Amino acid sequence: DTAVSQTPKYLVTQMGNDKSIKCEQNLGHDTMYWYKQDSKKFLKIMFSYNNKELIINETVPNRFSPKSPDKAHLNLHINSLELGDSAVYFCASSEYNSAWAGGRDNEQFFGPGTRLTVL
């Protein structure tokens, strides 16, 4: 069983379209994350949800909207796609919100990534 899954794995679309990437974790974790791997291969945090509540919202365009229907899912909706949105997007989860983890191991488990190409 895949612990953190993302769909689709590849997404090719035209500029201006609206698309969604889904993420599901079956680990029973409370916290989920979206990262963007930029052109320099950096992983940059976009959003984090703890138990369906938004806790981290970095400076990303408001065309990006996360939605968490339950704590096992964190989907990423992107409106009016632009060329610069092309990247690999990674979902991750951890047992706790890192700020509250104390000394407990709270590593993140990553999904396989979704490669988005905007033409």
Next chain:
Amino acid sequence: ILNVEQSPQSLHVQEGDSTNFTCSFPSSNFYALHWYRWETAKSPEALFVMTLNGDEKKKGRISATLNTKEGYSYLYIKGSQPEDSATYLCAFINDMRFGAGTRLTVKP
């Protein structure tokens, strides 16, 4: 240090060599530092969660140390093997900031 910095950017070693690399991070109000191993075409996988100043953790031939007062962590690999070839990332958990990684290549 304002950013999370990793050095060196890349490293080529021979099989059997021991190696180490550095992660530097802001030293104020520390929560945790994570080390991840990222193989090409795969996802990052956690190696260590470092939370206390002076922490030393070990997993097989790989170990890590933490100095929160001066803001650095070292990752050591003893007797490198070709399967250790990967990018090693550190993440400063206060604000989920990842370093750029150290890309390790181990030649047989």
